[in-house]
Amino acid sequence: MGRKPTGRPTSFDIAYAAGVSQPTVSRALRGDKSVSEKTREKIRQIAQDLNYTVDKNASSLRSQRSNTIALLFFEDPTPDQSMINPFFLGMLGSITRACANRGLDLLISFQQMEDDWHVQYQDSHRADGLILLGYGDYTLYRERLDQLEEQGTHFARWGSVSMDSSGATVGTDNVQAGRLAGEHLISKGRKGIAFLGHAGEQYPEFAGRYSGLCEALKSAGIASDKSLQYDAITTEEAGYAAAKALVESGQSFDAVFAASDLIAIGAMRALAEAGKRVPGDVAVVGFDDIPAASLTTPPLTTIMQDVRGAGEALVETLLAQVEGRDLPPRKLPGKLIVRGSTGG
Amino acid sequence: MGRKPTGRPTSFDIAYAAGVSQPTVSRALRGDKSVSEKTREKIRQIAQDLNYTVDKNASSLRSQRSNTIALLFFEDPTPDQSMINPFFLGMLGSITRACANRGLDLLISFQQMEDDWHVQYQDSHRADGLILLGYGDYTLYRERLDQLEEQGTHFARWGSVSMDSSGATVGTDNVQAGRLAGEHLISKGRKGIAFLGHAGEQYPEFAGRYSGLCEALKSAGIASDKSLQYDAITTEEAGYAAAKALVESGQSFDAVFAASDLIAIGAMRALAEAGKRVPGDVAVVGFDDIPAASLTTPPLTTIMQDVRGAGEALVETLLAQVEGRDLPPRKLPGKLIVRGSTGG
DNA sequence: TTTCACAATGTGAACGTTCACTGTTGTTTT
DNA sequence: AAAACAACAGTGAACGTTCACATTGTGAAA
Numbered sequence: 001m002g003r004k005p006t007g008r009p010t011s012f013d014i015a016y017a018a019g020v021s022q023p024t025v026s027r028a029l030r031g032d033k034s035v036s037e038k039t040r041e042k043i044r045q046i047a048q049d050l051n052y053t054v055d056k057n058a059s060s061l062r063s064q065r066s067n068t069i070a071l072l073f074f075e076d077p078t079p080d081q082s083m084i085n086p087f088f089l090g091m092l093g094s095i096t097r098a099c100a101n102r103g104l105d106l107l108i109s110f111q112q113m114e115d116d117w118h119v120q121y122q123d124s125h126r127a128d129g130l131i132l133l134g135y136g137d138y139t140l141y142r143e144r145l146d147q148l149e150e151q152g153t154h155f156a157r158w159g160s161v162s163m164d165s166s167g168a169t170v171g172t173d174n175v176q177a178g179r180l181a182g183e184h185l186i187s188k189g190r191k192g193i194a195f196l197g198h199a200g201e202q203y204p205e206f207a208g209r210y211s212g213l214c215e216a217l218k219s220a221g222i223a224s225d226k227s228l229q230y231d232a233i234t235t236e237e238a239g240y241a242a243a244k245a246l247v248e249s250g251q252s253f254d255a256v257f258a259a260s261d262l263i264a265i266g267a268m269r270a271l272a273e274a275g276k277r278v279p280g281d282v283a284v285v286g287f288d289d290i291p292a293a294s295l296t297t298p299p300l301t302t303i304m305q306d307v308r309g310a311g312e313a314l315v316e317t318l319l320a321q322v323e324g325r326d327l328p329p330r331k332l333p334g335k336l337i338v339r340g341s342t343g344g
Numbered sequence: 345m346g347r348k349p350t351g352r353p354t355s356f357d358i359a360y361a362a363g364v365s366q367p368t369v370s371r372a373l374r375g376d377k378s379v380s381e382k383t384r385e386k387i388r389q390i391a392q393d394l395n396y397t398v399d400k401n402a403s404s405l406r407s408q409r410s411n412t413i414a415l416l417f418f419e420d421p422t423p424d425q426s427m428i429n430p431f432f433l434g435m436l437g438s439i440t441r442a443c444a445n446r447g448l449d450l451l452i453s454f455q456q457m458e459d460d461w462h463v464q465y466q467d468s469h470r471a472d473g474l475i476l477l478g479y480g481d482y483t484l485y486r487e488r489l490d491q492l493e494e495q496g497t498h499f500a501r502w503g504s505v506s507m508d509s510s511g512a513t514v515g516t517d518n519v520q521a522g523r524l525a526g527e528h529l530i531s532k533g534r535k536g537i538a539f540l541g542h543a544g545e546q547y548p549e550f551a552g553r554y555s556g557l558c559e560a561l562k563s564a565g566i567a568s569d570k571s572l573q574y575d576a577i578t579t580e581e582a583g584y585a586a587a588k589a590l591v592e593s594g595q596s597f598d599a600v601f602a603a604s605d606l607i608a609i610g611a612m613r614a615l616a617e618a619g620k621r622v623p624g625d626v627a628v629v630g631f632d633d634i635p636a637a638s639l640t641t642p643p644l645t646t647i648m649q650d651v652r653g654a655g656e657a658l659v660e661t662l663l664a665q666v667e668g669r670d671l672p673p674r675k676l677p678g679k680l681i682v683r684g685s686t687g688g
Numbered sequence: 689t690t691t692c693a694c695a696a697t698g699t700g701a702a703c704g705t706t707c708a709c710t711g712t713t714g715t716t717t718t
Numbered sequence: 719a720a721a722a723c724a725a726c727a728g729t730g731a732a733c734g735t736t737c738a739c740a741t742t743g744t745g746a747a748a
Contacts, residue, residue, distance in 0.1 A: 008467065021698050026736060036696060053468040058734035059402035066450075086635065090435045096454050104707050105470065107412075108452050110440050123352065124397040125704095126449065151382065184728060265639055291430065292636040295609060354704060365728050370706060380726065402704035406733050469734095 001145065007307045009052045017046050029054060033277020060125065067104055069318060070127035071095060074111035074134040086290035087260070087305070088133050091158065094311025095131060099242040102315065122153045129154035129318045158310060160204035161329045168321055169329040171314045174205050177334030181257050181285045181303055184336055188343055190255035190283050194228040196242045196267055197259025204222045204232075204260040209287065213257055227334055228253060232263050239266025247274045254282055255342075261286035261293045268296060268341070283342040287334075298340030306332040352395045361390050371397060385451055404469065411448055413662060414471035415439060418455035418478040418485070428576065429606070430634040430651070432477055435502065438655025441476060446659065466497045473498035473662045500662040504548035505673045512665055514657045515671040516649045518549050521678030522556020525601050525629045525647055528680055530564045532687055534599035534627055537561065538572040540586045541603025543651070547577075550603040553631065557601055572597060575634060576607050583610025590620045598626060599686075603639045605630035605646055612640060627686040631678075642684030650676040 009216040011029075020039060028035045028043040035043075046052075060066040061180045073088060092108070099106045107127055121127045130148070132155055147153055149167055156168040187194050197206040210229060217224040228251060232242040239258060246253065247270065250277075254270075258264035264286030265272055268278055276282050278298060286293060289304035309332050338344065355373075359366040364383060372379045372387040378389075390396075399472030404410040417432060420466050436452070443450045451471055465471045474492070476499055478485075492499055493511055500512040529537050538559055542549040554573060561568040572595065577588040583602060590597065591614065600615075602608035612622055622642060630637060633648035653676050664671045682688065 012734085022734090023699085023736075024697060026734095027697090030736090034696065039696085051467070054733050055405070056468045056470045057401045057405040058703090059736075060703095061399070061405050062734080062736040064703075064736095066401065071708085086430070086433075089430075092433075093454070096452060100453065105451055106453070107449055108440065108443065109450070110410070110437070124400045126400045222601050228669075292639050296639055297641040319439075356704085366704090367706075367729085370704095371727090374706090378726065383726090399704050402733090403706075405732095405735085406706040408706095408733075639720060671718080 006099050009050045011052070011054075013131060014043060014047050014050060014052055016041050017050065024237070025053075030168070064125070066125060068107055068119040068127045069099065069104055069131060069315070070107040070109065071131045071133065072109055072111050074132070086262075086292065087288040087307075090290070090307045091310060093330035094308045095314060096311075097308075098311040098315040104315070118175060121239070123151075127215050128212040128322045129156070129316060131155065131314050132157035132159075134158075149203075154318060154321045156314050156321065158314060161331050167316045168327060170310060170317055170331075171331060172204065172310075172334050174208025174334075175212040176331075177216065177287070177303045177305075178209035178214075178257075180212070180334055180336045181218045181287070182213040182216025183220075183264070184342065185255045185257065185283055185285060186216060186222070188255075188279075188283055191222050191229075192225070192228065192251075192253035193255040193257055194230065194246055194251075194253045195257050195259070196230050196232045196239055196246070196263050198231045198233065199229050200231075204341070209257075209259055227251065232259065234260040234262055236262045236269075239263030240270045243267035243270035247271070247276070247289070254281055256284045258284065258286050261288045261290045261300060263287075264300055265292065265296055265300070268300075269303040278341050279343040285342060289337055293337075294339065296341070301339045301342040304336050304337050305334055348576070353394045354399075355396075357394060358387060358391050358396055361394065362387050370398075373522050380583065383661070385594045400474070408469070410469060410472050412451055412471045413443065413448055413473050413475060413681025414451040414453065414465040414660070415475045415477065416453055416455050416465075418476070422597075430602070430636065431651075432630040434634070434651045435654060438652045439658060440655075441652075441657040442659040444666050446663070447661070467495075472666045473500070475499065475658050475662060476501035476503075478502075498662060498665045500658050500665065502658060504552060505675050512671060514654060514661055515549070515673075515675060516654075516678050517675040518678075519556040519559065520675075521631070521647045521649075522553035522558075522601070523558070523560045523629070524551070524678055524680045526557040526560025527564075528645070528686065529599045529601065529627055529629060530560060530566070530680070531625055532599075536569075536572065536595075536597035537599040537601055538574065538590055538595075538597045539601050540574050540576045540583060540607050542575045542577065543573050544575075553601075553603055560571060565610075571595065576603065578604040578606055580606045580610035580613075583607030584614045585610075587611035587614035588618070591615070591620070600626055600628045602628065602630050605632045605634045605644060608644055608646070608685075609632075609636065609640055623687040629686060633681055637681075645683045645686040647678040647679050648681050649678055 011025040015025045018025065024035060026044055028040040029047060055282050059147050096322055111302060121130055126216040145167060156170060159169055160167050160174065162170040182193065193213065196212050197209065199207050199210040201207060214224045230242040230246055239262060243256065243266065256267055258267055264284055268284055271278055271282055278284050286299065286300045286302035289302045293300040293302050313330050313332065317327045317330065355369040356366050359369045366380060369387055372384040373391060414430055440450055465474055474497060489511060500514060503513055503515050504518065505513050505515040526537065537557065539554050541553065543551050543554040545551060558568040574590055575587040576582040581608060587600065587610065600611055602611055608628055615622055615626055622628050628644065630644045630646035633646045637644040637646050657674050657676065661671045661674065
């Protein structure tokens, strides 16, 4: 179980074996065109035989580029232990893939809002840039974002695109997606559509979804009723509470558009307890299409965000920024997934 | 959006400002006792004022220690895109936390079985060690593990502890957990207990769970019936297929112990389609306690693995190995979570 | 033939730390 | 009072690359 007695080989060893100078080895392995095809191939072969790999630390130190990006998750101070929003976990997968495709390494870290994450990674040269992921109260981290920007840190974030953009942003077109949900419910003959989710500017994504819903209602000539909007952050508990409040208010409604699947799942629980049948009495639409959405009874109709596209877009946007060309913010369309909770 | 015109400060700048030599700065910031309390504090203060952080690359290069570990997920060649086993995602969270507590950075990467992951990370000095995560056919990657070990790579893996251990291993005590599940079902009066999951040595974890079940049956004086064991890998589809085969076989059974929650969920779907009621006709127990387990109807009774403990144990074991002291393999107990699928 | 350009490699330094020593002081021991 | 020893700080080198520039050889243009 001990370590190899002999140290691992360096580029000098390869150089010696190949009968060239050490920098030539470096050039060859990077695929530099100024090394002849022949020597390049020879060096590659020797490197492989000797089991040599470039030392990333030395490389990064000298070139001032780590080919690594850091992924920072953050949520409101997590109440319980480690219940991470499943949607972001899907995102993690797609970002990982996007990085792998480009030969980038990915550092990951979960952050509490209070931490001073804003200084750590890029400054210590661990990463060339940051990807920021997380719902939550926008106003809370707005300040940090500005600070990042001021520091000249490269970052891309997932979130609401519509806000006066702080840095490079990629997000779902929440208004379009909200409209999609609204139109679907309306097409099912529903008119009293409640919205569960914050609609204030602290939660611009939710607000976008709500205004999309309102647009759909308006287009259909239905008056939207502000009293049918109930605040909820993105947890199952919040959804349960909001739906319960809705039911107990005595207002009449025949559909619920939840700002996230977790909210929707909580809401369905509350509706069931209140004796409301889904979709008979109340149709329910969620948002995100998390894995659990297809496992509820009835299965949840929801808006799927383009997770795969998002990962690609985030990495691409960040990379562009690192290389000095800023890309415009990008909105990805949502897609309606029809399941049982709206009557199939 | 441009970069700071002036380069970021180095330890020399701090040294100059503090009126000491540069290595003293390095020592002070590492908390070296050989720097007097006074100067240490002074240097800390100046560093903070100047917004200085230690360059991780230089530090790692010189000290030959990256304070980073790499987390490698791998599964059987993923059929569809990025459906990652939710259980491992929970694990990711706990490992992240365990790393953060120790000031370690975490690199993550998803691997196809075919890739040559076994050489990459530690050799290039990106990471001090590897954590390997993934179910799957053991025989498939067994060879790679041996290779890693031979290379002197430090790694810890999550998996079956009982096998002739390749390297440092942490895992759930599958036999104990299986017994727990069996005892619970027996206490509910069930006697015809089917097991859905591979029981061969390619899947030692599943096999352990099965033998735990058999132990429980034996202790209760019930003969275990090998024909009630159906192979299934850990997906919802596999669970569906296995349960369907079970039903169609015409054998009588009144309980199902699934080797994973996904299998259980698939099985419940098949049972529902076959007109069997859960838990009335058939009680169901899963394994893992993934988030979706509490959202099914009825909610799924399951065995919870100690995810938090696992993350801690893996990181600790790995760290020990890096520091030259090998820790023995570790088994963590499973915990029964009783929900509706076994009658509450 | 001379000249210039270009392709291919070599040379020396630099990236920003940490390591192993060497010097200082000032305090204790005998 | 000399010797011994801490406690603290400084000096020079080293980690393994990549960079900027200098050097060589070769063939085409003059």
